Amino acid sequence: MKLASIDNQTRDGQLVVVNKELTKAIKVPHISETLQQALDNWSETEPKLKEVYTSLNANQLESAFNFSEVKVIAPIPRAFHWADGSAYVTHVELVRKARNAELPESFWTDPLMYMGASDAFIGANDPIEIEKEEWGIDFESEVVVFTDDVPAGVNAETALSHIKLISIINDVSLRNLIPNELSKQFGFYQSKPWTSFAPVVVTPDELTEDWKDGKLHLPLYSTLNGTVIGAPNAGVDMTFNFGQLVAHAAKTRSLMAGTVIGSGTVANQGSPNGSSCLAEVRCLEIIKEGKASTPFMKYGDRIEIEMKDKEGQTIFGKINQVVTEYQP
Incomplete structure (x- = not known):
């Protein structure tokens, strides 16, 4: 699984799941807003994030966007x-x-x-x-x-x-x-x-x-x-x-x-x-x-x-x- 944080004008950014080739990404606010929040509850968030990752790699998520078109910040700013x-x-x-x-x-x-x-x-x-x-x-x-x-x-x-x-x-x-x-x-x-x-x-x-x-x-x-x-x-x-x-x-x-x-x-x-x-x-x-x-x-x-x-x-x-x- 691959994760990143993108700029959303907040200090801690917006967590996104990224596909294997780093071409597509998707926001996951229903799972976690930030990477820190995801790690705080990793036993609960990891399996949910992996489900999204699998679907993203299979091109099954219509709300996915081009990863290259967003501003990427540090994973944990x-x-x-x-x-x-x-x-x-x-x-x-x-x-x-x-x-x-x-x-x-x-x-x-x-x-x-x-x-x-x-x-x-x-x-x-x-x-x-x-x-x-x-x-x-x-x-x-x-x-x-x-x-x-x-x-x-x-x-x-x-x-x-x-x-x-x-x-x-x-x-x-x-x-x-x-x-x-x-x-x-x-x-x-x-x-x-x-x-x-x-x-x-x-x-x-x-x-x-x-x-x-x-x-x-x-x-x-x-x-x-x-x-x-x-x-x-x-x-x-x-x-x-x-x-x-x-x-x-x-x-x-x-x-x-x-x-x-x-x-x-x-x-x-x-x-x-x-x-x-x-x-x-x-x-x-x-x-x-x-x-x-x-x-x-x-x-x-x-x-x-x-x-x-x-x-x-x-x-x-x-x-x-x-x-x-x-x-x-």
Whole structure:
């Protein structure tokens, strides 16, 4: 099943069911007005939504409309909880190697995670508005999951059953603001502007054999100004699967329905399939050449992020954003 939210001039948008090809959609106010409401009552809404999805794919719904003709916003424009992990430890290892810092052994056994700002997520085609280029504008291509209510202390295996939806995001980072923030040993804040989401979220069963062991085993493509920067397989070299990430987040407290958990930047060891952010590209240059030559993004740059199935069909739709200058 595939779901999305469209702009209806409210803060939380209008939930729609989308067909497999992402060409047709239909509103479902009789089931749920918003995606958050659907997740709040998932045991009741999921079977009803799946019935609509089946009928939509069979072209049996006269009230369906062209999905491309509406403005799609983030599936959950604002969430109660957003936590981003760093499940690809080989990426962290590479970044630390570039600055001659050792990787603590605990990083391989205990996930890194921070709580992000969830009061405003943006849509796949919304601009990346940044006040200053010198802040070091970077994209980060990630996989995310949405949960229902998760009890505190859940184990990793059981946590997988609480994952109800999956998507991809662009978790924009301002790289040149990060060092000062991390030096305070209190985490990210100013260096993390709004996160953008792909148009569509899907249920795990929609991914069939590509979703297994709590990982999504498909390449995640990042294309900057028409050039593919990388397409690492999201299921390869993922040190902590999503069950482990959800369990980590729920170690001491319950997670409410609609919680979003991110994988961190997707990366494959040695970067044979390219990179999912410019910071990694620059780190590879530093290790090989002694200095970074690839610049961070500038105004006018376009970043596209997408994941396709084995038949070449887009799964979540494309994130397609242009960096623009924000005027305070």
